[in-house]
Amino acid sequence: MRKTWVNYRRGLGGRDEEFSFSDRARVVRWHVIRGMRIVRSCIGPALAVPMIIALISMLNVGLVQAQSKNIAFGFTNLPKGTRVVVMPTDIELFSISGGGVAEPKADWTEAAARHFKAALVKKQDSLGVQLSHLNDLDADDLSDINALHAAVARAIALHHFGTSAFNLPTKDGKLDWSMGDSVKVIKEKTGADYALFSWVRDSYASGERVASMVVLTLLGVRGMQGGSQAGYASLVDLNTGAVLWFNRILRRTGDLREEGKAAETLDTLLENFPVTK
């Protein structure tokens, strides 16, 4: 999907707005300053890094996302009916108040996790794989490998989906990361051949926020952020430890709070997921 500035818009009540170049510059600058403030206040990496990555990616806008970027070199298809264990998704949803305070929303988050799981189950057939879910207790035992994967995912987001100047020359433009033997514990515990990891942070403008956005827009001020969705998903081969497929999303649309719309987020997250044969 060709990403252009038109896509980076926040519809207000369904209205589309197109950003002019000077608006873009202003928005980028606003995000850079905000990003720096965020980093300086040293917030948790769970949010800081993807948000920074999100901001980096904004500089990358306009590039066509090549199919091969998501897929590891040399990897083509998943065998049909292959067993994929779904690692517990790390999702959190926030509401942004009038003044910009992000408030965690338990009910939204719980709903989102449910919808995500349901959407995944529904998609099982079209993906052509057999999904199993890992429970929380088992996840406790796998905390080391989970922590390691999170670091790998950050590296991929930074050096493969970030600005091209930051790509690692030795990786030669390829998705070429592997956790090696260390993933065997997952295979032993679950019997699966692949593992699907995912992570989503999503924020939504509260009613009061949307109200102030409308007011400001009427006054000619544009670029106020409604909310954004950042996340990644990765598919890891449990026999080799290789990351076979990786996708990261960053956008200002998407809604995980309702089942139908959550399915759309999942579809976007699983863009270019390997075809099964």
Add this chain to the structure above:
Amino acid sequence: MNRRRFLACASCASLLQVASLAQAASGDGWQVPARIPRPDTASDEGGLWALMDREEQKLRRSPFRIQDQQLQSYLQDIACRLGGEHCPDTRVYLVHTPLFNANMAPNGMMQIWSGLMLRADNEAQLAAVLGHEIGHYVARHSVERLRDIKSRSAVGQFMVLFGLVGAVGRFATFAGSFAYSRYHERIADRIGLELMSKAGYDPAEAATVWENLLMELRAKPGGDPTKSNPLFATHPPAEERRETLMRLAETQPGGVTNEVTWQQKVAPYRREWLADEVRRGQHEESIALLTRKIMRSPQVSDYLFTRAEVYRSRAKNADFDDAIRDYQAASATGNEPSETHRGLGLIYRARKQIAEARASFERYLELAPEAPDALMIKSYVEEMKT
């Protein structure tokens, strides 16, 4: 208490508590508020609660959590005695972080950092800090703070508030960004004192534990601790706090400190936590802390050894002399850590006192042949033979 703040308070729940605390100071049978039921997930409190649940999950699995069943139950018992009715809702986690802190999240997760465990001299002092944190919890200060921040449209507070309450290790940013108001801190002090007393502890230890910390922070050159240490940014001014706590303590005389039990329980961790303290590289603060500990327990070699290590590390003016004195005092107790002799050896070597250096190094290698730096020390000895 500031009357204007009293009237401006947004949440009525703590208004009632303040009023009853004023009574408590005169001994009018103040009661601990009832157990906090799990809030509706759709509410702001519910959102905060659920976020803390997820943080707790991460903490449970974290390599920074000290997983010692015995020590854990000991601390859990203390928290339970303090919290009374809130005991079933309280879950204690001991965290390996070399800073003075304890924190109770709105969902009942209580963190105690190893830096606090090192500094507390007895159970009562720990109880004072835990009681203070339980005070914030029963008065639901976190939610008040959230509502307060929201209503004041604090721009740029994105995630700062929640990501760090309960997050392991981000001490400075946590306390600095998500600070309870000074009003909250005063309430927590009073509730904490009340809980301490009810649980049978000597409330005079509350003033002591804060004073000790302040003294340590004041030792840092060129700093007003209330500016450099975020923990103090919103705490009441030291003198006022000490006075308030002492005055309140006078109304409830008596109570235990359980110092002997405390020392027994923390002894196995002392060396590790002291090594963490040295690693902080805050020489003046460490020296102040250790001097206080040495005065209190002169027969404990670990404190003498550690202060020597700090002097040796700072290496200013007469520090090497002070270090030698402390290493030798540690050695005189007869149960000094083997590294005491390494420390002496390194100073003698720097001063070109070859014979003394060799003797000390050889003693170290004798006591700890498998030490990580044994080969390095052996090479020093070989050098000195030529």
Add this chain to the structure above:
Amino acid sequence: MKILIATVLVIILAGCASAVKVSSGENTLGDRLTVTLEGPWNQIKAPGLGPAQIWTMEGMPIDQLLIYTGLKDGEAIHATNSSSKSKTFNFRASMEPDEIVSLFEGMLTRDSSTYKLVKLEPAGFGGGKGFRFEYSLVRKIDNVKLSGVGYGAISQGELFAIVYQAPQLTFFSRHKRRIEQLAVSARIKGVSQKQGT
């Protein structure tokens, strides 16, 4: 390292950071250090990252190689911010190996990561006398357990050192051999085999 990673990320936003290739073969780093590489590395370039060169094979969040190419007496081993109140770790030319290792220990634990020295021993480095150390670190920001190895030597009052760390699981053992090879290949100009200084 957290501060490092955070700094890098901020700089990327400003568009000033990049990853460049360091080719196989002989490379001169700074004025006096050469290393001979078996296979290329990636160097992270950005302003304000500190006195050491920063290399990586898998990316900043995973592994980092710090290379000191002649740090002078009194200089900090990390980037300094004049307004920052946190402790600085400054190299002194009179330091012994155990003191230099303590400097690194201090720097690595500034963010409350936990550190354990596994080994410290004399070793040749740069063509003369030096030291080698191994450590383990649990990184605070993301709970990842890391293994680390370092080599160092002081020559003419300047510090030359390499310090590499990567996750204990898989990554450290994957690149360890190349690190040892890099260390063995290092040569400091002006170091005579006899004197070793």
